[in-house]
Amino acid sequence: MLCLCSLSVFAQQWNKKQAAVVLTYDDALNVHLDNVVPALNSLKLKGSFYLTASSPAFTNRLKEWEKVAAGKHELGNHTLYHPCDGSMPGRSFVTPDYDLSSYSVRRISDEIRMTNTVLQALDGKTERTFAYPCGDTKVGDISYVDAIRKDFVAARGVHSEMVQDKSTDLFHIGSFVVNGQTGDELIALVKQAMETNSMIVFLFHGVGGEHALNVSLEAHNELLRFIKANEKKLWNPTFVEAANFMKASALSAATTTK
Numbered sequence: 001m002l003c004l005c006s007l008s009v010f011a012q013q014w015n016k017k018q019a020a021v022v023l024t025y026d027d028a029l030n031v032h033l034d035n036v037v038p039a040l041n042s043l044k045l046k047g048s049f050y051l052t053a054s055s056p057a058f059t060n061r062l063k064e065w066e067k068v069a070a071g072k073h074e075l076g077n078h079t080l081y082h083p084c085d086g087s088m089p090g091r092s093f094v095t096p097d098y099d100l101s102s103y104s105v106r107r108i109s110d111e112i113r114m115t116n117t118v119l120q121a122l123d124g125k126t127e128r129t130f131a132y133p134c135g136d137t138k139v140g141d142i143s144y145v146d147a148i149r150k151d152f153v154a155a156r157g158v159h160s161e162m163v164q165d166k167s168t169d170l171f172h173i174g175s176f177v178v179n180g181q182t183g184d185e186l187i188a189l190v191k192q193a194m195e196t197n198s199m200i201v202f203l204f205h206g207v208g209g210e211h212a213l214n215v216s217l218e219a220h221n222e223l224l225r226f227i228k229a230n231e232k233k234l235w236n237p238t239f240v241e242a243a244n245f246m247k248a249s250a251l252s253a254a255t256t257t258k
Ligand SMILES: [Zn+2]
Pocket: 026, 027, 078, 082, 133, 134
């Protein structure tokens, strides 16, 4: 008997598309307002901006971030002061005042909740997602994930993965850190997501400068043009839209297997 189980019609779908591409931008940089938002808007694509609320490019340009949210992009939470664990290797940039290893779970979750309030004042939203600074999820040996679970729909980490619907922990969604790749290399990752019916989340910092982790404007534009040219096959949600989709499909899977 013919088995239809491997036909792509039965493969997971991303809002009726073959794959999903989520574009995330961390740390509230000026280049996000100056380079990225105009590039996304010109192609009607969406981005999720993980904002560190103490960043000067945030505090000095609040009205512009308000417009970014009104333009259907997502303002995500990346804490007030971006604390990272200074006891880990390669963390000489961490200052003692904002060393996560000397925080308490209460302090990090209070700062994260305060950031939600700041962002809500700009976009009016109560439903939000989070990105762990430096991918760190622990204060010493204690995870702070459970302490913030009720404040968010989902959270983004920094481990590379082609995200699978239904089998992914919404508070541990991976992403591909962009640093120096060419347009072709970024596009190859999207093609891999299409071949495997996955969601790919890109994590950008600098786009055309301003951060040690950086990608050229040209490579970023090439990626955006590829996503636009393949919009029949690719869904480009914000991170919160993607997470809500995954949540709903997990619920419907649970209902149908009962
Ligand atoms: Zn960051």
